[in-house]
Amino acid sequence: MDRETALRELSQGGSSERQVAARELGRWNDTQVLTALVDALAGDRDYQVRESVADTLEEIGDSRAVRLMLPLLKSDDPRTRNMARGALGRIGAAAPELLFEASKDADPRMRIFVANIMGGTGDHEMAPRLIEMSRDADENVRDAAVVALGVLGAPEAVGALSRFLKGNHSWLQFSALDALSKIGSSEAAAAVLAALPGAGPDMLPAFVDALGRMGAPECLEPLVRLLAGAPELRPTAVRLFLGPLLEPLRDCRDPAIVKSVLDAIAQEILGGKLGEAKAARGVHTLGLLGGPENGPAILKALESADPTMRREAVIAAGRLKLRGAVPLLQMMEKGADATLALEIRRSLEGIGK
């Protein structure tokens, strides 16, 4: 397809023809072609055509395309501005100076979009400007910059983000916690831990969640101490103990901390509050790390309707040598399939029956 035909097909062809034309035009990158592509990105009603255009613009990767698309972010048509945003997210890194310039636009809507785009580039060169934008006069711009710093995973932003952990602005506090959890450095964990004592009761679950998602071993002890004074956080904490904090838990050398965590897990199993997968993992963890004091939770799990949980409970009962589980295990053995019957037999032998 020659250039003129491709340009004509892009504006006048059927959907398939326009998609093909959009891809063909990648062979040229003069201003007329770029303008036609950007116009199609903004105006074509077919999503597949717009995606083909965006693919071509990404391959051209030219700062001229960035310059042509930036004004589309101010369009009154949501479709236009969001297609531009999507495409700029893919090629914005080609013209960082244009993004920096746009990040100072008088319109806060533009600054929000640009912050989103800057975060999505994955380019850490954007971090200093985003840190500045986290002090913008408009709170949605500040929030967009904070979120973008988390998307970038920018460790240099920890100090700036920590400022938002105090105060009563829930959105910014939450976004800052989320960003710090994504950065996940030991400095980020330390910042969240330092702010924890001052956290309001409504925000405590968010702090706990952020700490847990960082999966940092140093979060275990503060979370356990927090849990002692705020048992209502147990469901959130246990989801984390059985998720990102499971490995630190297994490696933990402090028996008091391990016991506190296992007790919390057992309480959640007894309360029937965990989803099936987490509950099964909880039972497995009790079997590996727990003791006879966790027996009630294992016994309850033996009666679960979930076969995975029952199997884990059978194994755990054997590991923990739970004599109280013997009658139930013997009853289960009668109706069990061959695999489960074998596990039950092994557990009974482990208990000495």
Added chain:
Amino acid sequence: MSPAAKKVLVVDDSDTVRRMMDFVLRPVGVEVIEASSGFAALDLLKNNPVDMAIIDLNMPGMDGIELIRSIRAAAERKDLPILMLTTESREGDMKLAYDAGANMYLIKPSPPPVIRFKVLSLLGLEDPTAPKA
């Protein structure tokens, strides 16, 4: 029906916002189902009934207005309560949202208690965390 039986679909390309909605609604027993795009939301809705949707306006690919139109195009979803939650405060965007079929339009950053109250009111429920008169 109790809040614990309600499922709310949250459609936002920002996982931070999706997580925030879970943080706001989980304490009142609402289950949050997440979708990161309009396309993912429509896919999810084929096989997963929900009681309401919270939709962002600005999303790459399919924007929130187009998503609402697509949702309303299906007869079985013409009455699904939809709350648009967005930073866009212009009247033109609000009109587009309501014309597309949104039931409510909230501008970020709405305080979490307000979001919770609006969601529960669209679900026809009382907010157990609201102060009693």
